[in-house]
Amino acid sequence: MSYKNKIAKRAAAEIMPGQVINLGIGLPTLAMGYLPSDMPVMIHSENGILGMGRACRNGTEDRNLIDAGGGYPEIVTGASFFDSAASFAIIRGGRLDAAFLGTLEVSMTGDLANWIIPGKFSPGIGGGMELAQKARRLIITTTHTTRKGEPKILKECTLPLTASACVDRIITELAVMDVTDSGLVLKEVASESSVEEVVRKTGAPLMVPDENSMPSF
Amino acid sequence: MSYKNKIAKRAAAEIMPGQVINLGIGLPTLAMGYLPSDMPVMIHSENGILGMGRACRNGTEDRNLIDAGGGYPEIVTGASFFDSAASFAIIRGGRLDAAFLGTLEVSMTGDLANWIIPGKFSPGIGGGMELAQKARRLIITTTHTTRKGEPKILKECTLPLTASACVDRIITELAVMDVTDSGLVLKEVASESSVEEVVRKTGAPLMVPDENSMPSF
Amino acid sequence: MSKIDKTTTPAAAAGLVKEGSAVMVGGFGVPGTPFILLDALLEQKTANLTLIKNEANEAGMGISRVIEAGFCRKLVTSHLGLNSKVIGMMNDGQIEVRFHPQGILAEKIRAGGAGLAGILTDIGIDTIISEGKTRVDVNGVTVMVEEALHADVALIHAAKADRMGNLVYEKTARNFNPLMATAAETVIAEVEEIVETGSISPDAIHTPGAFVDHIVEIENLTEEYGVLQSHVIQE
Amino acid sequence: MSKIDKTTTPAAAAGLVKEGSAVMVGGFGVPGTPFILLDALLEQKTANLTLIKNEANEAGMGISRVIEAGFCRKLVTSHLGLNSKVIGMMNDGQIEVRFHPQGILAEKIRAGGAGLAGILTDIGIDTIISEGKTRVDVNGVTVMVEEALHADVALIHAAKADRMGNLVYEKTARNFNPLMATAAETVIAEVEEIVETGSISPDAIHTPGAFVDHIVEIENLTEEYGVLQSHVIQE
Numbered sequence: 024m025s026y027k028n029k030i031a032k033r034a035a036a037e038i039m040p041g042q043v044i045n046l047g048i049g050l051p052t053l054a055m056g057y058l059p060s061d062m063p064v065m066i067h068s069e070n071g072i073l074g075m076g077r078a079c080r081n082g083t084e085d086r087n088l089i090d091a092g093g094g095y096p097e098i099v100t101g102a103s104f105f106d107s108a109a110s111f112a113i114i115r116g117g118r119l120d121a122a123f124l125g126t127l128e129v130s131m132t133g134d135l136a137n138w139i140i141p142g143k144f145s146p147g148i149g150g151g152m153e154l155a156q157k158a159r160r161l162i163i164t165t166t167h168t169t170r171k172g173e174p175k176i177l178k179e180c181t182l183p184l185t186a187s188a189c190v191d192r193i194i195t196e197l198a199v200m201d202v203t204d205s206g207l208v209l210k211e212v213a214s215e216s217s218v219e220e221v222v223r224k225t226g227a228p229l230m231v232p233d234e235n236s237m238p239s240f
Numbered sequence: 241m242s243y244k245n246k247i248a249k250r251a252a253a254e255i256m257p258g259q260v261i262n263l264g265i266g267l268p269t270l271a272m273g274y275l276p277s278d279m280p281v282m283i284h285s286e287n288g289i290l291g292m293g294r295a296c297r298n299g300t301e302d303r304n305l306i307d308a309g310g311g312y313p314e315i316v317t318g319a320s321f322f323d324s325a326a327s328f329a330i331i332r333g334g335r336l337d338a339a340f341l342g343t344l345e346v347s348m349t350g351d352l353a354n355w356i357i358p359g360k361f362s363p364g365i366g367g368g369m370e371l372a373q374k375a376r377r378l379i380i381t382t383t384h385t386t387r388k389g390e391p392k393i394l395k396e397c398t399l400p401l402t403a404s405a406c407v408d409r410i411i412t413e414l415a416v417m418d419v420t421d422s423g424l425v426l427k428e429v430a431s432e433s434s435v436e437e438v439v440r441k442t443g444a445p446l447m448v449p450d451e452n453s454m455p456s457f
Numbered sequence: 458m459s460k461i462d463k464t465t466t467p468a469a470a471a472g473l474v475k476e477g478s479a480v481m482v483g484g485f486g487v488p489g490t491p492f493i494l495l496d497a498l499l500e501q502k503t504a505n506l507t508l509i510k511n512e513a514n515e516a517g518m519g520i521s522r523v524i525e526a527g528f529c530r531k532l533v534t535s536h537l538g539l540n541s542k543v544i545g546m547m548n549d550g551q552i553e554v555r556f557h558p559q560g561i562l563a564e565k566i567r568a569g570g571a572g573l574a575g576i577l578t579d580i581g582i583d584t585i586i587s588e589g590k591t592r593v594d595v596n597g598v599t600v601m602v603e604e605a606l607h608a609d610v611a612l613i614h615a616a617k618a619d620r621m622g623n624l625v626y627e628k629t630a631r632n633f634n635p636l637m638a639t640a641a642e643t644v645i646a647e648v649e650e651i652v653e654t655g656s657i658s659p660d661a662i663h664t665p666g667a668f669v670d671h672i673v674e675i676e677n678l679t680e681e682y683g684v685l686q687s688h689v690i691q692e
Numbered sequence: 693m694s695k696i697d698k699t700t701t702p703a704a705a706a707g708l709v710k711e712g713s714a715v716m717v718g719g720f721g722v723p724g725t726p727f728i729l730l731d732a733l734l735e736q737k738t739a740n741l742t743l744i745k746n747e748a749n750e751a752g753m754g755i756s757r758v759i760e761a762g763f764c765r766k767l768v769t770s771h772l773g774l775n776s777k778v779i780g781m782m783n784d785g786q787i788e789v790r791f792h793p794q795g796i797l798a799e800k801i802r803a804g805g806a807g808l809a810g811i812l813t814d815i816g817i818d819t820i821i822s823e824g825k826t827r828v829d830v831n832g833v834t835v836m837v838e839e840a841l842h843a844d845v846a847l848i849h850a851a852k853a854d855r856m857g858n859l860v861y862e863k864t865a866r867n868f869n870p871l872m873a874t875a876a877e878t879v880i881a882e883v884e885e886i887v888e889t890g891s892i893s894p895d896a897i898h899t900p901g902a903f904v905d906h907i908v909e910i911e912n913l914t915e916e917y918g919v920l921q922s923h924v925i926q927e
Contacts, residue, residue, distance in 0.1 A: 041461060043667045048773075052925070063460040065621075065667060069794060070720040070864045073665045081926065084919040087723045087851075087863040093774060093923045100655035101461070101621040103662040104863050106870045106898075107720070107746070108571070108802045111795020115572025115815070116639055118667045139820075146779060147747075147771030150794040152816050157572055187818040258696060260902045265538075269690070280695040282856075282902060286559060287485040287629045290900045298691065301684040304488045304616075304628040310539060310688045317890035318696070318856040320897040321628050323635045324485070324511070325567045325806070328560020332580070332807025333874055335902045356585075363544060364512075364536030367559040369581050374807055404583040564808065571799065574812040574835040593828055595839055600809040604830055627895060660862060661896050 026196035029213065030164050032057045033194050033240050034123055037162055038064055042120035043073070043113070045154055048092040050123055050164055052078045065101075067119060069150040071110045074102025091150065111150070115157045122158030124151060126165045128180045131227035133190035133202035135163065136182035155186035167195035167224050174226030176200070176207070197221050199240065206230050214239045243413035246430065247381050249274045250411050250457050251340055254379055255281055259337035260290070260330070262371055265309040267340055267381055269295045282318075284336060286367040288327045291319025308367065328367070332374045339375030341368060343382045345397045348444035350407035350419035352380065353399035372403035384412035384441050391443030393417070393424070414438050416457065423447050431456045461654070462620040465671045470645045471497035473671075474610050479507040481566065481606075481641055482520050483613035483634035486512070486539075489626070490519045491614040491647045492681040494673065498612070499523050509533040509566070509608055511559065511633055516542035518681055524552060533606070535559040556586070561603055563636055568605035570639025570668075575604040611641035615664070618648040619655070622669030623662045631663065638664045647673045696889070697855045700906045705880040706732035708906075709845050714742040716801065716841075716876055717755050718848035718869035721747070721774075724861065725754045726849040726882045727916040729908065733847070734758050744768040744801070744843055746794065746868055751777035753916055759787060768841070770794040791821070796838055798871055803840035805874025805903075810839040846876035850899070853883040854890070857904030858897045866898065873899045882908045 024032070031053035038044055038058060045067045046054055055077045058064065066075040069091040076097035079085075084095035113119065126137040135155050139145045155161055168174055176193060192210075193200045198221040199211035208230045212221055218234050231237070241249070248270035255261055255275060262284045263271055272294045275281065283292040286308040293314035296302075301312035330336065343354040352372050356362045372378055385391055393410060409427075410417045415438040416428035425447045429435055435451050448454070471494060474480055480498075484490030499522055508529050514521045523529055524543055531553040537544050547554045557565065564576050577600045581587050591602040613634040616627035624646055626634055638644050646664075651674045706729060709715055715733075719725030734757055743764050749756045758764055759778055766788040772779050782789045792800065799811050812835045816822055826837040848869040851862035859881055861869055873879050881899075886909045 061460075065461075067667070068864075070723075071867055072864060073667050074659070078925050081924060084924055085863065086917060086919050087865045089721050089723055089864055089923070091720075093721050093920065094925070095919065095923060098659065101619060101623060101666060102659045103623055103665040104659050104861075104866055105662075105665060106861075107794065107798040107867050108871055109665070111798055112571035112639055113665070113667055115795060115813075116570050117572060145782075146773040147769060147789075147791045148793045148816075148821070149771035149773065152793045152819065152821075153795045156815055183820045184818055186816075278695070282696075284902070285629075287488075288632055289629060290902050291894070295690050298689060301689055302628065303682060303684050304630045306486050306488055306629055306688070308485075310486050310685065311690070312684065312688060315894065318854060318858060318901060319894045320858055320900040321626075321631055321894050322897075322900060324559065324563040324632050325636055326900070328563055329806035329874055330900070330902055332560060332578075333805050334807060335874075362547075363538040364534060364554075364556045365558045365581075365586070366536035366538065369558040369584070369586075370560045373580055400585045401583055403581075564806065568811070572813075573799065574814065574830045574833065576803070576811055577809040577837065578807075579809065591828065591830075593826065593837060595809045595826075595837060598809065602812065602828060602830060625895070631895075660860070660866075 026166060027053060029196045030194055033199065034162065034164050037121060040064060043067055043118055045119050045122040045158065047122065047124045049125060052094060067113060069110055071105050071107060072098065072102060074099045111153055114153045117157060117159060119158040121160040121162060122154040123162050123164050124154060126163050126175065128175055128177055128182050129163050129190055129193055130177055130180045131207040133188045134180045135185045135189055136180040138185050139183050141183065152185055155189045160191045161189050163190050163193045165195055167197045174224055177226040197224065200229065208232065211238045211240045243383060244270060246413045247411055250416065251379065251381050254338060257281060260284055260335055262336055262339040262375065264339065264341045266342060269311060284330060286327055288322050288324060289315065289319060291316045328370055331370045334374060334376060336375040338377040338379055339371040340379050340381050341371060343380050343392065345392055345394055345399050346380050346407055346410055347394055347397045348424040350405045351397045352402045352406055353397040355402050356400050358400065369402055372406045377408045378406050380407050380410045382412055384414045391441055394443040414441065417446065425449065428455045428457045463622045463669060463672045464620060464651065465673060467493050467497035467673050470494060470671050470673050471501055473643050473645065474498055474503050476503055477505045478609040479509065481608040481611040481637040482508060482510040483632065483637050484510065484519065485629065485632035487682065487685055488630035489614050489632045489634050490514060491612045492519055492679060493675050494612040494645060494647050495519055495523060499526060502528065504528050505530050507531045507533065509606060511535050513537050513540045513543040515539050535562050563633060565603050565606040566633065566636045566640045569607040570636060573605055575602050578603055606640060608641040609643065611637040611644045613637050613646045615646050615648045617650045617652060618646060618672045619652050619657055621654045622666035622672055623657055624664040624669060625657060625661065626663050635664050638668045644669050645671045645673065647675055649675050649678065698857045698904060698907045699855060699886065700908060702728050702732035702908050705729060705906050705908050706736055708878050708880065709733055709738050711738055712740045713844040714744065716843040716846040716872040717743060717745040718867065718872050719745065719754065720864065720867035722917065722920055723865035724849045724867045724869050725749060726847045727754055727914060728910050729847040729880060729882050730754055730758060734761060737763065739763050740765050742766040742768065744841060746770050748772050748775045748778040750774050770797050798868060800838055800841040801868065801871045801875045804842040805871060808840055810837050813838055841875060843876040844878065846872040846879045848872055848881045850881050850883045852885045852887060853881060853907045854887050854892055856889045857901035857907055858892055859899035859904060860892060860896060861898050870899050873903045879904050880906045880908065882910055884910050884913065
């Protein structure tokens, strides 16, 4: 299983029946594949869908029906379409049980930096700030380190923030960690990894409740 | 013809083909009767109608279709229904070519006072303030004087304002007057009245362009 | 997906309104007023309510009955022109009434639902309703802060729902209902008809189900829902 | 009533955009982007435009063509993630770009259309986008003023119109279109089908005709409106 699939599968396990969820850009296609097909969950897409389904099978695309990343999804029974103001009213109004976002950096206090690298990467803001600030539960799905092997999970973000103190949980290919009032807590370790590796590759103090009974995924 | 019908008939003559109009409370039923039935005009009602028609014939009422005063109207071909936010977006967004309102007092500078008599009459605000402030053209339809014979058109309003400097035209059973930068100007006199009577019953200086060629209605 | 089913009873729904709750109630006149939910609310005698509604219906109807019974402490509304009973109670100090311009009331509710702190407007700026309101300069124009409104519970009325809570309103019964559906912690919709999920076109849904927590099917439309003879033109 | 007929040609419609105009353009990706109107706009070579759109389409498509041709001075948008061409022009200083959070951009446009001066929000308050924004205290919480947006012209796309300008959108082609339909001095809608006035249910109309000034019927849906093969999953 690729690291992307590993993350997507673990992310999918966060979703509970009856919830309203936004999967961010990129993750939807992969994560949807790991949801039980009969699970009653409503996937929200910023461009005006509640009840998005899996990616279309090749040849069944509808030119009027895309997701927020430009892909062509199916919709589920009971889906609805609405305008961009209503779509973000769902987000800012607190009707999203959880949102998933990728990131460049995330801090031990739950600060998120995922939208700009000044002078290098500035594609804009999109829906990320609103998802980060207003989803009832924000789950970050990311590789544990950068391509250069440097930690993405830091004491403090070095890049301009998307939102402060917004992250609830971080899911990487190596671990599941929670941001708590007392600090960053290790919750699960990938079966391919170890507590030692996770701690070594995390750029912030990581609390390890009980190394011997650490759940794996 | 009753004074109410006289005012309604003259008010209807203000309405041009293709316009979007709000007729206020009370006036609609009467004024609609004086519009050519084939005139292409869209009547707006605050409770969420664009394309309101005449009052229903007895027995054809629809329990889900009322006007802002509680009466049962018809709708015209091309009508639409919408929520209260959209309805007032039409008003505040400047999409009303004209609105008609009754009043308690109106000043020579176009101030309007029609919503409260402190300690005596305070039924609330309704849609009046927004209509007064934001219609592209505001036409006041009112009796020229109070029941006691006192002028309603004053140098300054004595009652709390609905909106300041908002009135464009005043139509009474006696006269048509415009609020202009140089003052209140008499435009038309009722065939049953005279310039002298209008001036006498108006509580503010009234400019009379040419008494001998004054149009009547 | 068909497993989501939000249907409940009027009594269970009304039970979610607690003493002291702020309750938004849909409707503009008779159309869109949730009479069955209001009956259930009245029956459970929940007191000290703040009610938020365009008007107070007419005497003896809808929220006027709740107010007349003494269960409403404060009313946030636009006008009471057709309810001299409630105007009398206001004048006698039996209830506190806060008036807003109708479209500003709508926007304050919508702002609450859209997760905004408020809106900026010049409506009423030259009038006594501007007293006490914060003023802000926007591009050289002075405007006022109108704070967002929220409620504990919204009681609304729709023509049709599916089991997932997707709603469709009919004609002028729409009014404040879709706005209130977004602005309360718990949203309860009474509906004239429940249809199977999937039978309403996704483009024709007025309120997405994500906003709606509970649905109550109206068993029979009582007399209150009918044409008000006092407003019918006698020919 | 059937006498109201707002139909016009793409060229006549585009002619309403003048040098230096602020132009809102509907669409989120391909769905809802008014390609035919943009073709007409590009053809008349109107310069110095301020364009307001969720994104800049992808390189070689929609408003990207107008920007690439050098006719856009300033772009007000949410993100350009799929358009490295326009990002390059921004980085080279060839166009000025102003980014807003997507839902705040939507609300700013809606506020303009609703005759509000702005909205109050905490979105981005702990970030660099808060720099220079007016702060206001609402019930002890600090929020920011986001000013309403207006445009001279809105170019939008709908699935269906009647001759009076009542519009219906389809699926995710709705997006910013109904908001922009309210926020410009002149609103031009290109539509895939014109139907006789009265044939759309008054409850199913998404944008009432009062907001729409001109309608252009699309004679044939060009390739740009189709499925983008680069986004199709290759199985």
